[in-house]
Amino acid sequence: MFTTPSKLRKAGIVGMNWRNVRMIAQYNPRRLYPQVDDKLKTKLLLAKANLSAPELLGVVKTQGNVRELEEFLADCGPFVIKPANGSGGKGILVIAGRDGGKFVKPSGSGIDIAEVRKHASSIISGLYSLGGRSDVAMIEEMVQFSDAFDGFSFQGVPDIRIIVYKGYPVMAMTRLSTRASDGKANLHQGAVGLGIDIGTGRALKAVQNGRPLTHHPDTGKELATFDVPQWNDFVLQASMCYEITTMGYLGVDLVLDKEKGPQILELNARPGLAIQIANDMGLLPRFEVVDAQDGIERTAAERTVFARQQFVA
Amino acid sequence: MSTKQLQLKVIVLVLLVLGIGSVWYKNQVLGFSLTPEKQETVWTVESKITFDGDNAPAEVVLSMPENRKDMVVMDVRNIAPGYRFNFVNRDGERYGVWKSNGPVQGRQELFLRGTVYRRNGNSGNNVSPVPQEIVVDNESLRKAAVDFVASLDRSGSIRQRAVHLLQALTNPVNQDAVYLLKEAKVFGGKIKLARYLMRKAGLQASSVRGLFLGERSRKQKLKGYIEVADGDKVLLLNPRSAEVEDADKFLVWQYNDKPVLEVIGGSNSSVTFSTLSSKILASRAAVAAGKHSGNFLVDFSIYSLPVSEQNAFKLLLLIPIGALVIVILRNLVGISTSGTFMPILIALVFLHTTLLIGLALFLVVVSVGLILRSYLSHLNLLLVPRISAVLVFVIFIYVAIAVISHKIGLSAGLQITFFPMIIISWTIERMSVLWEEEGPKDVLVQGGGSLLSASLIYLVMQNRYVGHIAYSFPEILLVLLAIIIIIGSYSGYRLTELYRFEPMIKDK
The missing domain is CATH 3.30.470.20 (ATP-grasp fold, B domain)
Known part of the structure; x- marks a missing residue:
């Protein structure tokens, strides 16, 4: 024992x-x-030092940014939205592709832009961050896993x-x-x-x-x-x-x-x-x-x- | 790093020395007891002065007992309507002085009450100072005294010699003794004669007046006794019976030759004393004595606060002890709890509800709360509204528990209100998040850890000895701090790690 x-x-x-x-x-x-601790800061540090990490496509900082999401995501490839101060893999939304106006998750189910917006909005309000502090949502390229x-x-x-x-x-x-x-x-x-x-x-x-x-x-x-x-x-x-x-x-x-x-x-x-x-x-x-x-x-x-x-x- | 280590060691050492030193001082010198039930005897001494007024303003002067190392007179209160009372110092001695507000006539009664407390571990060892020795002019008396002393047996202990001298003095066959006693007035009385003879016989003697602190005695008068130094002790001799009396129960009132009572503007004055013994807790007696003598450690401590605030501190002083238990459980044992200091707060509730009732209530509230909270998870609420919603649930649960247990006749359920709602809400919230993220096993481990810690802290806090030490010796907090600092820099293994990493050892 x-x-x-x-x-x-x-x-x-x-x-x-x-x-x-x-x-x-x-x-x-x-x-x-x-x-x-702040994944956005880490990402910028890594980029500055030319270390490879999933590319940062954009940051949703305000509810105003949330409204611009549709336009921003129009010509994006597969992407991930996640909280900068999340923990334990919470609040990560993976979009593997498109099907017309729908965003398709790896599981195959599709969601529309309204749900993507709601997710980003929840991240900003601090739903997934420690202590409920307001946060920012990072949009980064999806990793094409080997x-x-x-x-x-x-x-x-x-x-x-x-x-x-x-x-x-x-x-x-x-x-x-x-x-x-x-x-x-x-x-x-x-x-x-x-x-x-x-x-x-x-x-x-x-x-x-x-x-x-x-x-x-x-x-x-x-x-x-x-x-x-x-x-x-x-x-x-x-x-x-x-x-x-x-x-x-x-x-x-x-x-x-x-x-x-x-x-x-x-x-x-x-x-x-x-x-x-x-x-x-x-x-x-x-x-x-x-x-x-x-x-x-x-x-x-x-x-x-x-x-x-x-x-x- | 090494300077940091050194700094740490110095801080710990200083804290330990200060903490343990002041506890030792308070115990040894100020008489604070280390155990809660130790009792001390105190005596209430009341002096009653009576005189007849001469239809003129009266002034009464009563000499006050001496505060000595071993005997402390405290809480002196004066009961004499129509008189102004104050203490005065004359030639280094203390007197109580009453002055009437106007002319007085008829029988007057003045009372003065004080509490006398004998400090432990300090008995005796100081003989009262001796006033100037009497010079005897009478040649034949002087010769009789020399002959008397010469006739005494000079062998034996100081005690034997002193007793022997007094016995010889009262021996009716001893010619010198009979002659000296007859002329005792020249010496200022028989007691001073005895003192004079003892000095001539080479004994360090002084005469005192005082009274015995009996269990209950009334109308005592001050009586004269002789003190003789015997090494580092003091013998109290009764010159009337030629016996050694118990000095521990003797209150020295006066050691000079001045009168005890002076009344100006009155006649037929007398003063009598009554004593009454009672037992009080040693620590209370020590506090009172310390306050009276204005000791810094007592005067600038929580004892100087009003009683209600003292009671609040009685509880507050236990909290660091709870924190120490938490530090030990987390950093030495390795038990994880939900919320660092939550177990302390739960333990404080247990102090009100007792352990089993407290545990039962806590389990009911948290489990029902978790069930209700699990519904909130689906709604994806933000943090603050979520906690607030849980808070509302908690109130509902409190009301339900109180009402239901009251209806079925279980008064224990009403104690639910002792649980701090905010803490309970946060506990439910944390447990719920833990359930979602890590699963029910972790909830059980953390919840169990929290309750185990709370129960242990409760057991420590409700211990009478711990409570007594924490309250009587707040300086112990310095020692506590030192221990916490030591544990804070402890880099060895935790008890649970001996289990966690055990599989890695087995196959080697």
């Missing part, structure tokens, strides 16, 4: 208090938070989470939704956590509810075959986020676009610790390797090379 603190320390596992006191409080100054991960997830497309410590990518994983997790990608609700090797981009270990497994419980796909294409780009993009945010402890979420390659979806200033369970490995030894590089100036590309050499299974 329970283990001892000394065993956890020996395995190099980072606990919540360690994360909060030694990582976040020390390397992520509070004044830097808005640039990752089919590389087909069959690995019960619903949706998995994203890749990379932990970047002082600019070095130290650990990665993906979360695969299951029927038990109700299609959600939360590990503690029964999603599968799959550790990804920083060196190769291939699957390491998979766990569900803390127990190891080899095949996806719903799709039956062999999890060991999970292999991220263009892996170096993933790691490099994540690593470059250090320069633009200057946050020392960062979680970077990426997805793979068919044509444009890895796309940064969002950044997280308080990345969770479940990644250790998915990798069956503690973060501390990797932090120590990076700490030993203090004082050595490296570019993002050099850090990526270093990390891929060091953190390989």
Whole structure:
């Protein structure tokens, strides 16, 4: 049932208090938070640094903008409307195509412009933001998901989470939704956590509810075959986020676009610790390797090379 | 980082020293008890002055008992209609002075009442100061005194020697003693004679006048006694019986040779004393004594507030203790609660309703609220109108619970009103969002965590010892602060993490 603190320390596992006191409080100054908490600010930062992310088509800031939506969307391709300050994937409307005057969702059902307007209006009034503060709605290009991960997830497309410590990518994983997790990608609700090797981009270990497994419980796909294409780009993009945010402890979420390659979806200033369970490995030894590089100036590309050499299974 | 760590350590150390130091001081020096039921004996001493008025304005002067380290006289009240009363200091001694508003005639009665409290742990160790020793001119008396002292046995303890001296003085066969007693007036009375002889015998003695604080005694007069220093203790000797008396119950009224009572404009004056003992809580006695002596820690504390405000603070001082429990549960144990300090507020409600009734009411309100709230989800309302709607639901539920339980004869249901509606509404809102986003399991985990924390906080808050310490020693908050700061910088594992990460250890 329970283990001892000394065993956890020996395995190099980072606990919540360690994360909060030694990582976040020390390397992520509070004044830097808005640039990752506000997805619009993040998007502008990423664009300025030429990092690839789903392209921002427009921002709906006022109810006046809502009235202009129809005209604005007339010649748009597939798009997504989401709140800049939303959390947990709430309030995201995906429009995959058009059918005459109708906007077609990925599920195939069509809605008309009035419903799109209402959705944008709800976002602005703060329906999906923390504490009900008024928000802005972002319209961005829909990602054309690569089919590389087909069959690995019960619903949706998995994203890749990379932990970047002082600019070095130290650990990665993906979360695969299951029927038990109700299609959600939360590990503690029964999603599968799959550790990804920083060196190769291939699957390491998979766990569900803390127990190891080899095949996806719903799709039956062999999890060991999970292999991220263009892996170096993933790691490099994540690593470059250090320069633009200057946050020392960062979680970077990426997805793979068919044509444009890895796309940064969002950044997280308080990345969770479940990644250790998915990798069956503690973060501390990797932090120590990076700490030993203090004082050595490296570019993002050099850090990526270093990390891929060091953190390989 | 290391300077920050050092700073933290210094702050924690200073807080601990200040907190523990003042608690120690209040306990050891001011007599604040660490346990709630400790009682102290206090005596009400009433002096009654009677005299006959001479049809002239009267002035009455009564010497006041000394405040000494071990005995504190407090709450002195004067009952004498038609007289103005005040205290005066003469030659460093305190007197109570009554002045009549006009000519007085006939029997006059003046009362002065005070409370005497013996501080614990401070008994004795100061002999009253000695006035100038009498110089005896009479050669034969002086010789008799020298002979008398020379005849005494010089061995034995101070106590034995003092008792022996008094016994010899009252021995009718001792020629010197008989002679000295006969001429006692030269020395200023038998008691001063005894004091004189004790000094000659090398004992550190002084004469005092005072009374014994009996459980209930009336019409006592001040009587003379002799104090003898015995190491760091003081022996109280009764010169009439040549016995050692219990100094702990003796109230020294006067140690100089001046009269106790002076009446100008009256005759047939006398003063008698009655005493009555009673038990009061040690902390109350300590507060009263501290106030009387104007001690800073007591004078500038919540005890100086009106009683109703003190009661409010009794509750407020418990809240930081609740916060400490929350800090421990969240950062050391790792229990998640819905709303950081919500459990403290729920625990405060439990203090009114008792635990089981409180838990039952909370569960009913929140579950019914969640059911009603789930309907609101479909309407996609904005945050503030949504909370307000929940608030209206909560009122409905309160009314329903109160009315239904009243009709079926369960008075417990009426206590529902103690629950703060805003907090309950927010709890329902948060739980509902959690249900939608994470599912019912998380609601149970967080709700259970909140109730467990609230119950624990309640158990701590309603503990009599905790309440007593928090109220009697508000300085303990500094210690609390130090502990919270220490936990705030604790980077070790939480108890729940020993469970969470356990699967990662097993196969190694």
